[in-house]
Each structure stands twice: as C-alpha cells, then as structure tokens.
Amino acid sequence: MRSAGRTTQHPHDDAPDTAAAFERLSQLPEGPARRALRDELVEAWLPMAERIAVRFKGRGESLEDLYQVAALGLVKAVDHYDPSRGRAFEAYAVPTVTGEIKRHFRDHMWTLHVPRRVQDLRNRVRHAAKELAHTTPGRAPTVAEIAEYAQLSEDEVRTGMEALECFTALSLDAEMPGTDGYALADGLGGPDPSYDVVVDRVAAGPVLRALPERERTILYLRFFGGMTQSRIAQQLGISQMHVSRLLSGCCARLHEELLVVGGGHLAGAAADNPGHAPTKPRSPGEPLADVDQ
Numbered sequence: 472m473r474s475a476g477r478t479t480q481h482p483h484d485d486a487p488d489t490a491a492a493f494e495r496l497s498q499l500p501e502g503p504a505r506r507a508l509r510d511e512l513v514e515a516w517l518p519m520a521e522r523i524a525v526r527f528k529g530r531g532e533s534l535e536d537l538y539q540v541a542a543l544g545l546v547k548a549v550d551h552y553d554p555s556r557g558r559a560f561e562a563y564a565v566p567t568v569t570g571e572i573k574r575h576f577r578d579h580m581w582t583l584h585v586p587r588r589v590q591d592l593r594n595r596v597r598h599a600a601k602e603l604a605h606t607t608p609g610r611a612p613t614v615a616e617i618a619e620y621a622q623l624s625e626d627e628v629r630t631g632m633e634a635l636e637c638f639t640a641l642s643l644d645a646e647m648p649g650t651d652g653y654a655l656a657d658g659l660g661g662p663d664p665s666y667d668v669v670v671d672r673v674a675a676g677p678v679l680r681a682l683p684e685r686e687r688t689i690l691y692l693r694f695f696g697g698m699t700q701s702r703i704a705q706q707l708g709i710s711q712m713h714v715s716r717l718l719s720g721c722c723a724r725l726h727e728e729l730l731v732v733g734g735g736h737l738a739g740a741a742a743d744n745p746g747h748a749p750t751k752p753r754s755p756g757e758p759l760a761d762v763d764q
Contacts, residue, residue, distance in 0.1 A: 486561045490559075493512065519561070519568075520545040540575045541568050541572055545567075548568060592627055592630050592631035678729060689718060690718070
C-alpha cells in the first residue's frame with residue numbers, strides 16, 4: 472500500500488500526496504475555507520474511489536451507481552480521517568470506501584431477504600470458485616473442491632451457491648429457456664371462479680329439487696345445456712313465450728326461497744359459465760334480455 476506522504480507522484484497515480492493538506496484540514500475551524508479544502512481533498516482522491524468501484528462491476532449494479540456509492544464512502548473517509556493517528560489516508564480510505572460499497576449491495580441489491588450468514592457463505596463460495604477456476608480448466612469446480620478450498624461443509628457450499636442468484640429475480644414475463652415463447656407467468660395458477668359459487672350451489676340444491684319436473688328440465692336445458700328458448704320450446708312442444716314465463720317464474724321463486732333460507736342470491740354464474748349455475752334471477756315483470764325474436 473502506498474503512503475500518502477510521498478513527494479514523487481506518477482502522472483496517473485490515484486493516491487496523491489495530501490498529508491500536509493489533511494494536517495491543515497484538521498486545524499481549520501468550520502467555515503468556507505475548511506469546506507473548500509475538504510472538497511479539494513475529495514476531488515484529489517476520487518480516482519482511487521472509482522478504481523475500487525470498478526472491482527465490483529458486473530454484480531447487478533451499474534458502474535455509474537457504484538461510482539456514486541464509492542464517492543459517498545470517500546466523503547465519509549475524508550470527514551473522519553485523523554492524521555494524528557499516524558496512518559496514511561489511503562490505508563484508512565480503502566476499507567472505508569470498500570465497506571460502503573459492500574453495505575450498498577447488502578442493503579439495496581438483494582431482491583430476497585438473505586440472512587447475513589448466507590451472504591457470507593455466498594461471498595466465500597464465489598471467491599473459492601473464482602480461484603479454483605484457474606486450476607480446473609475446461610470445467611467448473613465441484614462442490615467438494617469448493618468445500619475443501621473454502622473450509623466449508625458441502626451443505627454450506629450448496630447454500631452459498633443458491634444465494635449466488637439472489638441479487639435479481641426472474642421476471643414473470645421472461646421467456647423460459649428451451650420453450651417457444653412460454654413465460655413463467657403462463658405456468659402460474661389463478662383463482663378458481665367456481666369457489667365463488669360453492670355456497671350458492673349448495674344452498675340452491677334442495678330448492679331446485681323441489682321444483683316440478685318440467686321446470687327443472689327447462690332450467691337444465693337453458694343453463695346446463697346452453698339451449699335457446701326457441702329450441703327448448705320445440706323440444707318440449709310448447710311456445711317460446713311459455714318457456715320464457717316459466718324461466719322467469721322459476722328464477723323468481725328460487726330467488727325468494729334462497730333469501731328465506733339465508734343462502735343469498737344466485738351468483739350470476741351462468742353469464743360467465745352456463746354449465747355451472749343459473750344466472751341471477753330477474754324480478755317479476757323485468758324484460759327478458761335473452762328471448763329469441
């Protein structure tokens with residue numbers, strides 16, 4: 472590690488000689504002069520902070536955001552550095568900036584909440600796999616090899632490997648590998664609309680069984696068979712108007728009796744799925760919207 476007290480600088484050196492400036496900063500009272508010197512020191516050491524930030528690229532965060540986090544860590548290092556302790560500023564600033572970046576990843580980059588122990592396992596497994604990759608060309612290191620290198624159990628290695636993918640979550644709209652446009656959301660289930668009519672169907676059972684046979688047949692053909700009123704009339708040998716009146720009377724009767732027994736009203740399931748239940752009953756005298764003209 473290079474000392475901040477050097478007098479000779481390389482043109483591209485990102486650790487300038489600022490020992491005298493920090494001595495002045497520690498003696499200046501709060502005011503414009505101290506703020507100006509502080510800003511000069513931050514600007515002088517900013518290349519070093521950016522160099523540290525580059526080491527963390529490719530981990531799910533943009534390099535521009537990493538620069539911002541590193542700059543924040545550098546400001547904290549400048550504000551808290553005490554030259555009287557005898558340590559070079561670089562020796563104090565590097566762990567401060569690095570810690571700020573790691574804290575950013577820990578607090579803001581995990582899509583899932585991962586315990587600190589698992590985060591530590593992830594870092595050890597990632598480092599071990601990276602080091603072992605140089606000794607196992609052509610293949611990835613095995614779990615046993617990583618465990619031996621990192622001095623972990625194989626179960627701990629597997630836990631760390633699972634945490635490697637926890638920074639980002641897969642979008643539900645993302646196409647699944649090896650499929651033809653099939654997204655993850657396509658495999659997710661949804662609420663079953665039949666649950667909404669379970670109570671109504673149970674309550675309606677005894678009332679439907681109490682209807683005369685012809686009315687039950689008409690309801691079955693209309694709402695379970697999906698037949699129009701004209702077809703029902705032809706099958707039963709009665710007029711369409713008679714079928715319409717019977718349907719209206721049945722629905723009104725069902726409605727009233729279900730209210731009496733506390734079963735609620737029929738849930739209008741026939742409008743969405745005619746094979747499950749009759750539609751919500753019409754009140755007497757209400758025009759029939761489904762009468763065939």
